[in-house]
Amino acid sequence: xxxxxxxxxxxxxxxxxxxxxxxxxxxxxxxxxxxxxxxxxxxxxxxxxxxxxxxxxxxxxxxxxxxxxxxxxxxxxxxxxxxxxxxxxxxxxxxxxxxxxxxxxxxxxxxxxxxxxxxxxxxxxxxxxxxxxxxxxxxxxxxxxxxxxxxxxxxxxxxxxxxxxxxxxxxxxxxxxxxxxxxxxxxxxxxxxxxxxxxxxxxxxxxxxxxxxxxxxxxxxxxxxxxxxxxxxxxxxxxxxxxxxxxxxxxxxxxxxxxxxxxxxxxxxxxxxxxxxxxxxxxxxxxxxxxxxxxxxxxxxxxxxxxxxxxxxxxxxxxxxxxxxxxxxxxxxxxxxxxxxxxxxxxxxxxxxxxxxxxxxxxxxxxxxxxxxxxxxxxxxxxxxxxxxxxxxxxxxxxxxxxxxxxxxxxxxxxxxxxxxxxxxxxxxxxxxxxxxxxxxxxxxxxxxxxxxxxxxxxx
Numbered sequence: 208x209x210x211x212x213x214x215x216x217x218x219x220x221x222x223x224x225x226x227x228x229x230x231x232x233x234x235x236x237x238x239x240x241x242x243x244x245x246x247x248x249x250x251x252x253x254x255x256x257x258x259x260x261x262x263x264x265x266x267x268x269x270x271x272x273x274x275x276x277x278x279x280x281x282x283x284x285x286x287x288x289x290x291x292x293x294x295x296x297x298x299x300x301x302x303x304x305x306x307x308x309x310x311x312x313x314x315x316x317x318x319x320x321x322x323x324x325x326x327x328x329x330x331x332x333x334x335x336x337x338x339x340x341x342x343x344x345x346x347x348x349x350x351x352x353x354x355x356x357x358x359x360x361x362x363x364x365x366x367x368x369x370x371x372x373x374x375x376x377x378x379x380x381x382x383x384x385x386x387x388x389x390x391x392x393x394x395x396x397x398x399x400x401x402x403x404x405x406x407x408x409x410x411x412x413x414x415x416x417x418x419x420x421x422x423x424x425x426x427x428x429x430x431x432x433x434x435x436x437x438x439x440x441x442x443x444x445x446x447x448x449x450x451x452x453x454x455x456x457x458x459x460x461x462x463x464x465x466x467x468x469x470x471x472x473x474x475x476x477x478x479x480x481x482x483x484x485x486x487x488x489x490x491x492x493x494x495x496x497x498x499x500x501x502x503x504x505x506x507x508x509x510x511x512x513x514x515x516x517x518x519x520x521x522x523x524x525x526x527x528x529x530x531x532x533x534x535x536x537x538x539x540x541x542x543x544x545x546x547x548x549x550x551x552x553x554x555x556x557x558x559x560x561x562x563x564x565x566x567x568x569x570x571x572x573x574x575x576x577x578x579x580x581x582x583x584x585x586x587x588x589x590x591x592x593x594x595x596x597x598x599x600x601x602x603x604x605x606x607x608x609x610x611x612x613x614x615x616x617x618x619x620x621x622x623x624x625x626x627x628x629x630x631x632x633x634x635x636x637x638x639x640x641x642x643x644x645x646x647x648x649x650x651x652x653x654x655x656x657x658x659x660x661x662x663x664x665x666x667x
Contacts, residue, residue, distance in 0.1 A: 240368070240371055242320060242321055242502075242506050242569070243423025244423055245502050245505055246480055247419050247422060248419075248463065249476060250419055251420065252416075252476055254408060255408060255412045255413045255416035256403060256407025257399040257404075257405045257467045258416075260467070262419070262420050263423075263460050263463055264456075267424065267460065269421065269584070272618070272619035273584045273619065275448070275610070275615070276588055276591035276616055277290060277428055277431045277587060277591075278431070278448040278607055279607050279609050280431070280594050282605075283598075283607075285431075285444070290306065290583070291307035291523055293594060294307075298593055301654060304524070305647065307523060307524050307529070309582045309643075309646075310520055310579055310583040311517055311521055312576075313425065313580045313582075314513045314514075314550070315551075315552045316556065316575040317513045317572075317576040317580075320572035320573050323572050324569050325342065325503055325506045325507065328502050329503070339558055342558050349514060350514075350551060350554075353514050353518060354538075360515055364508060364511055367504055367507060370501070370504050371504055372458075375458050378462065378486075379458075379461060379462060382462075382485060385485075394468060394469050395468055398467060398470065398471050401471040402471055402472055402473055414629065415632075418581075418626050421584070421626065425576070425580040426513060428516075428583070429512055429513075429516045445607055480502065482498055483495060483499075514547070514550060518543050518547045522546045525546070531545075533545045571638065574637065575639070575642050578630075578646070584619075585624060588616045588617075588620040589620055592616050592617070592620075595616075627639075627643075
């Protein structure tokens with residue numbers, strides 16, 4: 208089937224192809240290095256103890272499979288809506304519709320997760336100011352960025368990500384010095400066996416922490432969404448795939464290994480962010496304030512990238528006739544302005560959560576976002592299997608291939624399905640399926656009662 212040009216419906220000139228390969232790579236890092244690393248890691252450590260290192264490795268392997276499958280399909284067919292459009296083409300219209308909405312829900316709640324964390328971070332300096340005020344202030348600022356052109360977004364995200372990447376590298380250097388400089392200081396890998404040992408909560412704890420790892424890695428798929436606005440999508444996607452995965456594994460796995468070597472698990476889970484706990488061991492003046500600033504930048508960066516991806520997914524839904532036509536309209540600078548404010552729902556939920564549950568808003572938003580994250584990755588790998596089958600039937604050449612197909616895609620999908628079921632038994636994610644299953648039922652009913660009765664519309 209012929210590929211429809213991006214942004215052909217509604218008024219406005221359509222989405223702009225303004226993103227560079229460097230900005231594409233930073234968008235992926237911007238989404239995936241946020242509160243999942245700086246705040247979510249505390250939850251993961253509490254679940255698994257030092258064996259959380261294995262949790263992030265396994266989560267990274269799953270992320271690699273998803274990124275490889277996406278890169279393969281995106282290099283072949285860069286299009287707005289990305290994996291949602293691929294699911295529609297290779298699994299059917301309903302599958303594409305559901306994939307897009309599940310991912311959109313994950314993103315808007317993830318945006319809420321990041322901004323609720325910002326509210327908590329700001330209270331480090333301004334404990335008397337209600338967190339909800341910071342939520343509203345920073346939300347307004349990033350909404351303004353996303354109302355601007357994609358060039359403004361790309362530049363903002365590049366520098367946000369650059370700051371936090373530099374900060375994480377600096378943290379790794381300092382932590383490595385502490386661990387390897389003088390074992391007599393109490394820093395070293397002997398801390399892995401302190402307390403309950405390496406597998407503090409058994410293999411079940413290690414497996415449960417993979418859920419947090421997947422939430423932390425969520426955002427890598429933004430590479431394929433941004434491809435429709437890249438100057439050279441094939442080159443940009445291949446480069447972003449190779450660079451981003453290596454950096455993510457470096458930042459997450461190496462960072463976790465060093466953190467757990469510096470302080471026993473009991474200290475890490477009794478304080479705030481594990482990063483703050485470690486920096487307190489260093490004794491550098493103003494280290495806590497500097498790190499708090501980095502935490503805010505990291506959350507802003509992830510929020511910025513996730514809001515961008517959410518608006519493009521809603522734009523694609525409108526393009527397929529599955530969302531209000533207003534969401535497809537773009538301004539003169541190429542921004543889907545109506546999709547931006549429509550995707551602000553997560554911000555509203557976060558504001559309410561922070562106001563009602565000042566201490567638990569972050570955990571609630573993460574639990575809600577996790578369903579869409581796991582389900583979307585499952586659908587991406589399922590779509591990849593159908594994509595490959597059709598490519599084989601048509602004898603269509605592929606410039607980029609995921610090694611290990613079909614076992615790699617099937618294994619990844621099976622692991623993700625297992626993680627979704629596991630959320631039923633993990634207290635911190637008790638709302639994941641409680642929200643997710645009714646959401647699927649409601650959206651399915653909406654599809655059959657509203658969209659199926661309409662005349663068929665052109666696929667995106």
